[in-house]
Amino acid sequence: MIIRTGELPPVVNPALTANAPRYYWRSTTYDTYVGAGWVTSSAPPQRYQANTPLIPGLLNGYRNLHLEVEMVEPEGKLFWSGILFSADVPMTADWRVRPQSNLFADQSALLQADMFAALSDASAYRAESYIPRVTVDELRAAPTEYPDAIRERYLKLPGSVPERVHQLAREITDGRPNPYDKAKAIEAYLRTYPYDLEVPAPPEDQDVADHFLFDLKKGYCDYYATAMVVLARASGLPARFVSGYSSGSYDAANAGYVVRELNAHSWAEVYFPEIGWVEFEPTAAEPEIDLAVTEEELTNAQEADSTATRLLNRFRLEMLLYWLSPLAVLLFASVLYFSLIERWLYLRLPPATAMEKIYRRLYRLGRPLAGERTRAETAYEFMRKLVHKMDTLRVRERPRFKKLLSSAQQDIELLTDMYQGTLFADHTITRSDARLALNTWKHLRLRLLFARFNVVAIERWSSSAKRRIETESAKQPYLKIS
Numbered sequence: 393m394i395i396r397t398g399e400l401p402p403v404v405n406p407a408l409t410a411n412a413p414r415y416y417w418r419s420t421t422y423d424t425y426v427g428a429g430w431v432t433s434s435a436p437p438q439r440y441q442a443n444t445p446l447i448p449g450l451l452n453g454y455r456n457l458h459l460e461v462e463m464v465e466p467e468g469k470l471f472w473s474g475i476l477f478s479a480d481v482p483m484t485a486d487w488r489v490r491p492q493s494n495l496f497a498d499q500s501a502l503l504q505a506d507m508f509a510a511l512s513d514a515s516a517y518r519a520e521s522y523i524p525r526v527t528v529d530e531l532r533a534a535p536t537e538y539p540d541a542i543r544e545r546y547l548k549l550p551g552s553v554p555e556r557v558h559q560l561a562r563e564i565t566d567g568r569p570n571p572y573d574k575a576k577a578i579e580a581y582l583r584t585y586p587y588d589l590e591v592p593a594p595p596e597d598q599d600v601a602d603h604f605l606f607d608l609k610k611g612y613c614d615y616y617a618t619a620m621v622v623l624a625r626a627s628g629l630p631a632r633f634v635s636g637y638s639s640g641s642y643d644a645a646n647a648g649y650v651v652r653e654l655n656a657h658s659w660a661e662v663y664f665p666e667i668g669w670v671e672f673e674p675t676a677a678e679p680e681i682d683l684a685v686t687e688e689e690l691t692n693a694q695e696a697d698s699t700a701t702r703l704l705n706r707f708r709l710e711m712l713l714y715w716l717s718p719l720a721v722l723l724f725a726s727v728l729y730f731s732l733i734e735r736w737l738y739l740r741l742p743p744a745t746a747m748e749k750i751y752r753r754l755y756r757l758g759r760p761l762a763g764e765r766t767r768a769e770t771a772y773e774f775m776r777k778l779v780h781k782m783d784t785l786r787v788r789e790r791p792r793f794k795k796l797l798s799s800a801q802q803d804i805e806l807l808t809d810m811y812q813g814t815l816f817a818d819h820t821i822t823r824s825d826a827r828l829a830l831n832t833w834k835h836l837r838l839r840l841l842f843a844r845f846n847v848v849a850i851e852r853w854s855s856s857a858k859r860r861i862e863t864e865s866a867k868q869p870y871l872k873i874s
Contacts, residue, residue, distance in 0.1 A: 393461060393462060393463045393464055393471065393651050394461070394462045394464075394643075394646075394648045394649065394650055394651070395415075395417065395459055395460070395461050395462075395471070395640075395648060395649045395651060396459070396460040396646075396647055396648040396649075397413070397415075397457060397458060397459060397460075397649075398458055398460070398647075399412075399413060400412060400644075400647055401647060402644070402645055402646055402647040403644045403645065403647075404644075404645060412639075412642040412644075412649075414639050414679075414681075414682075415457075415473040415523075415639050415649070416473060416634070416636060416637070416638060416639070416657070416659060416671055417471040417472065417473060417636045417637040417638075417639075417640075417649075417651060418471065418472060418473065418634050418635075418636040419467075419469045419470070419471050419509060419635060419636040419637075420469070420508065420509045420634070420635045420636065421506075421507065421508060421509075421632055421633070421634050421635075421661075422508075422632060422633040422634075422635070423488060423506070423545050423546060423632055424548070425548075425549060425550060425553075425601075425618070425621065425622060425625075425633075426550060427550050427552040427553065427599045427600065428594075428596070428599075428600060429600060429618075430618070430633045432486075432488065432508045433488055433545070434488065435486035435487060435488045435507075435508035435509075436486070436487060437484045437485065437486050437487075437511075438484065438485050438486075438487055438490065439482070439483075439484050440482065440483050440484070440485060441482055442479070442480050442481050442482055443478055443479075443480050444478060445477055445478045446476055446477060446478060446485060446491065446505075446507075447475065447477060447491040447502055447505055448491065448492070448502075451475070451499060451502060451503070451522050451524075451668070452499055453524060453525055453526055453530075453667060454474070454475070454522040454523060454524055454525060454668075455522070455523050455525050456477075456520060456521075456522060456523075457473060457474060457520070457521045457522070457523045458518070458519075458520060459472055459473070459518065459519040459520070459521065460516075460518050461516065461517055461518075461519065462515070462516045463514070463515045463516065466513055466514065466515050468511055468512070468513055469509055469510065469511055469512070470483060470510040470511070470512050470514075470517065470519065471636060471637065471651075472510075472519050472521045473521055473523060474521045474522050474523040474524065475505075475521055475522040475668070476507070476510055476519060476521050477519075477520040477521055477522055478519065478520050479510070479512070479514075479517050479518065479519040479520075480517055480518045480519070481512050481514040481517040482512065483510050483511060483512040483514075484510070484511040484512070485507055485509075485510050485511075486507065486508040486509050486510075486511070487505070487506065487507055487508070488506040488507070488508055488545070489504055489505055489506035489541060490505065491505035492505075499666060500539060500665070500666065503666075503667075503668040503669075504539055504541055504542060506545075524667065524668055524669075524670060526667055526670065526683065527683060528572070528683050530667065531571075531572040531664055531667065531670065531683070532569075532570050532572045532573065533570075534570075534571065534572070534664040534665055534666060534667055535665040535666060536570075536571060536665070537665060538630055538663065538665060539665070542630045542663050543630060545630075546625070546630035546631060546632055546663060547625050547628065547629075547630055548625070549622065549625050549626060552599055553599055553601065553602065553622060553626070554599060554602045556602070556606065557599070557601055557602050557605065557622060557623070557626060558626045560605060560623065561578070561622075561623045561624075561626035561627045562626075562627070564577050564578055564581050564623065564627075565577055565578065565627045571628075571629050571662070571664065572664070574624075574627050574629060575624060575629055575631075575662045575672055576672075578620055578623045578624055578627070578672075578674070579620060579660075579672045579673065579674045579680075581623075582616050582619055582620055582623075582674035582675075582676075583674060583675075583676045583680075584676070585604075585609055585610055585611070585616070585676060586609075586610040586676065587610070587611075587612065587675065587676045587677035588610040588611060588612065589612050591608055591610060591611050591612070591615075594608075600615070600618055601618050601619045601622040601623070604616075604618070604619050605619055612675070612677075613657050613658040613659070613675045613677075613678075614635075614658045616658075616660075616674040616675040616676070617633050617634070617658040617659050617660045617674060617675070618633060618658075619674065620660040620672060620674040621633050621660050624660065624662055629662050629663075630662065630663040631660055631661065631662045631663070632660070632661050632663075632669070633658065633660065634658065634659055634660070634661055634671075635656075635657070635658045636656075636657065636658075637651045637655045637656055637657055638651075638655045638657040638678060639651075639655070640652060640655045657675070657678070658675075659671055659672065659673055659674070659675070660672045660674060734830075735830060738750070738826065738830050739823065739826060739827065739830070741826075743821040743822055743823050743825055743826040744814045744821045746826040746829070746830070747810055747811055747814050747821050747825065747826055747829050748811065748814060750807065750811075750826075750829050750830060750833045751771075751807060751808075751810075751811035753833065753837075754804070754807055754833065754836070754840075755774065757837065757840045757841070757844075758774070758778045758804070758840055760844060761778055761781045761782070761840070761843055761844060762774055762777040762778040762781060763777060763781070771808050771811060771812055772808060772812070774808075775804055775805060775808040778804055779801050779804055779805070781843070782800055782801050782804070782843060783801070785843055785846055799835075799839070800836055800839035800840065800843070803832050803833075803835060803836040803839070804836065806829075806832055807829060807832055807833065807836070810825060810828075810829050
């Protein structure tokens with residue numbers, strides 16, 4: 393495959409290939425070691441449409457990397473570096489831990505998102521990913537309190553791992569003051585083992601890491617990466633096994649990485665709280681990973697951060713519109729109904745019927761305010777109880793709300809009088825009366841809702857205050873009288 397990042401322009405001079413950044417192109421991460429190799433714990437799939445962000449947040453200490461990938465022979469997987477943010481093709485992500493859907497989820501929650509693989513048959517795609525921008529000093533100063541989900545999944549080793557592997561881990565990391573130095577000590581130790589592709593398969597009844605460390609003492613990337621993850625976990629460092637491809641060769645003339653089958657590779661990653669997963673290279677045939685940051689790289693990173701911020705802001709806007717669109721539709725439908733449709737529905741009825749329906753709406757909305765219904769309660773009795781309640785609320789309210797509630801009382805009396813008139817055969821209700829009742833009800837409805845909201849708030853406050861007083865009283869010591 394050919395991967396372009398757009399970081400360097402095409403050049404004719406091959407000597408400039410040395411300036412190309414080094415990346416690992418990941419495809420699969422494994423979490424469960426079974427002694428004979430690696431498997432994944434449950435990773436339910438989730439389908440994504442093209443250009444759908446996988447994680448809803450911008451990661452501090454990371455920069456955005458744009459990838460353009462051309463697959464010569466599609467493998468059914470996507471390849472990327474760092475943390476995959478989005479791709480412009482439909483895909484399926486197999487999540488062990490899905491990222492929080494909260495648009496403003498904190499850094500720790502986002503970093504714990506855990507994907508096994510991203511699947512797609514695309515032969516070409518564009519992707520956005522996050523690359524950690526971290527220094528050795530930051531890694532050495534990282535906290536050592538791991539999230540429960542990370543600790544439970546990535547420190548686990550089977551009981552079949554021999555004790556001598558655990559003993560070796562203690563010997564390698566003894567005296568190392570922090571997790572980063574422990575991980576580097578393990579990496580340095582493994583890099584002393586010769587690289588060799590021509591090694592026999594381990595015996596079926598022997599642990600792979602144990603066989604490599606004590607019997608073979610040579611091997612290829614899968615052995616190195618497995619041994620490092622096992623030794624790291626035995627030392628209390630959360631670690632995982634990752635497979636994909638190394639950088640490949642950089643084609644300066646076309647400004648792209650040419651990645652071939654011979655670049656297939658596996659490596660180890662160690663988790664650092666507040667930083668995330670950091671790559672380590674234990675395989676002797678590959679160069680060590682250089683975490684030194686130059687001034688030029690810092691400048692490029694700041695520019696990339698600006699790009700990532702714009703990308704995230706666009707995503708947040710899209711997500712906000714996505715979540716608000718049902719509310720917008722509901723609001724539009726409500727406005728349409730209450731401004732046009734409701735009026736049409738009422739005014740097409742016989743005026744007396746429309747008046748009766750309007751009064752029923754008043755009764756249902758006002759009943760919780762008026763209190764318990766008495767036997768054979770008349771419309772005027774209900775009106776007096778409701779008006780009295782509104783009077784009580786009006787006294788408590790601020791001046792600007794008093795006028796609001798006063799006009800509500802007038803509307804209640806008007807609607808009650810009009811409804812009472814429909815009960816007598818000698819009183820004719822005209823269409824203009826129905827129109828007046830409907831307009832009155834539209835104004836009154838909001839005032840009744842406001843009053844009900846106030847009543848609920850007062851009741852809750854009173855209940856809370858009562859519980860608080862009872863709690864404080866219970867805490868007081870008893871006074872013994874002699």
